Amino acid sequence: MRIAVFCSSSPTIDPKYVDLAFELGGAIAANSWELVTGGGHISMMGAVSRGARQGGGRTIGVIPQALVDIEFADHDNDELHVVETMGERKAMITDIADAFITLPGGAGTLEEFFEIWVGRYLKFHNKPVVILDPFGIYNPLHELVEHLEVENFIKPGMRELISWTTDVTQALKACS
Template sequence: MKAIAVYCGSSRGIDPIYMEEAKKLGEVLVDNGLDLVYGGATVGCMGAVADSVMEAGGKVIGVIPERLKNVEIAHQQLSELHVVKTMHERKALMAEYADGFIALPGGTGTLEEWFEVFTWAQLGYHNKPCALLNIFEYYSPLLSLFDHMIEQGFVKEEYKDLIVMDKDSKELVKKLLNHTGVYIDKWR
């Protein structure tokens, strides 16, 4: 495993813990010899994780759509910054660079990007781990939704087991490094 894509908010969140944990995750990635692939912005949790990786001497690859380049204030000090035309290109390039995926707390964009790679894992397009950093139980309601979808017959119970989750970034990255991808045939 060489690089981890991190999806997170361009906002800071209301509690300082979100920014602190974004910085901590950046340090943990570098401590484990992992590059960061992320959305390319200087603001919010996105900027915090990128700055943390660079301050620790790590490599940061940013991917930002042209339309968001000025809105999200594209980071100019990255190891690599790729400016693409669309969000689809952004997500595809991030997935290509990454060997695993982590979602920090964030909004609908964070969830949309993470769910896409998680769905790809369900369909067997990749065997890369998809993880949630569950700071302050942020993603616990999402797990309740998974339980509801399972109970209603729309999601196989085994798919919930594909979610790698922890509240501590050190433990989460350890789980990613030890992950062995398993494809579950959706139609069997």
């Protein structure tokens, strides 16, 4: 099984988030699963890959050439696919992954999460969509999603396509 992880690449976040990513990578490897990421080597994105590799896991990165050019690429990945655009990156990750876990992150992470969630709802794929949030970063988002459903902006059943989890074990269980 291949698990795609969406997460922050910000170098200015609290180290607890980087530690969470490393723990998740190690747990993916412990299950003999492969990790798919956006191919970067810094912050949470790098940590999840390092955790997987330290645990003997296989890592696959997908990164646009523009990010490779600014020395953002994690060349230690077992596979590093270099694409031209962010759209190509997301499409390849969607194609090769069997499940998706979203860790705390910013606008880019949220954009990836929303695209994969909407894709599941529209039946472009039928893969698990998981949020792993032990620190409550996404609590306001969770409340917003519920509010949008109450206001009929989100159709019944769409909210249930997201597995909201608070620890690594729950997140991995939601993937299988």
